[in-house]
Amino acid sequence: TVAEIKAKGEIVMGTSPDYPPYEFIATVDGKQKAIGMDISIGERFAKDLGVKLVIKQMDFDSLLVGLETGKIDFSISGLTPTNERKKSADFSKVYYQADQYFVVNKNDKKLYKNFHSLAEKK
Numbered sequence: 001t002v003a004e005i006k007a008k009g010e011i012v013m014g015t016s017p018d019y020p021p022y023e024f025i026a027t028v029d030g031k032q033k034a035i036g037m038d039i040s041i042g043e044r045f046a047k048d049l050g051v052k053l054v055i056k057q058m059d060f061d062s063l064l065v066g067l068e069t070g071k072i073d074f075s076i077s078g079l080t081p082t083n084e085r086k087k088s089a090d091f092s093k094v095y096y097q098a099d100q101y102f103v104v105n106k107n108d109k110k111l112y113k114n115f116h117s118l119a120e121k122k
């Protein structure tokens with residue numbers, strides 16, 4: 001429960017850091033660390049609760065089992081809801097939906113017929 005988590009002073013987040021830019025391993029100050037958008041969201045979530053965030057790195061396929069067994073308190077890992085997953089896991093409202101584009105100058109429109117032409121020299 002939230003009361004138990006607050007009493008413990010920490011919340012355990014499971015994530016599979018092999019999915020940039022959501023979560024991935026990078027060297028920060030000489031150390032290997034899981035970073036990415038989901039990690040930042042988890043950190044903010046823990047901060048709002050007033051507890052420390054503990055990140056458990058695990059295989060993507062182990063996340064739901066981790067939730068069922070109580071090994072982790074929650075997961076943020078680019079998870080998409082499916083009917084199968086919803087049998088054991090309770091999904092939040094969507095926190096991110098992508099709708100992004102490559103952009104070039106309108107005057108150069110004719111130079112860029114497709115993605116490959118972005119790599120070619122003018």
Ligand code: ARG
Nearest residue numbers: 016018019060077078079080
């Ligand atoms: N959105 C896809 C899914 O839920 C892929 C997520 C992969 N995430 C990861 N951290 N490897 O199946």
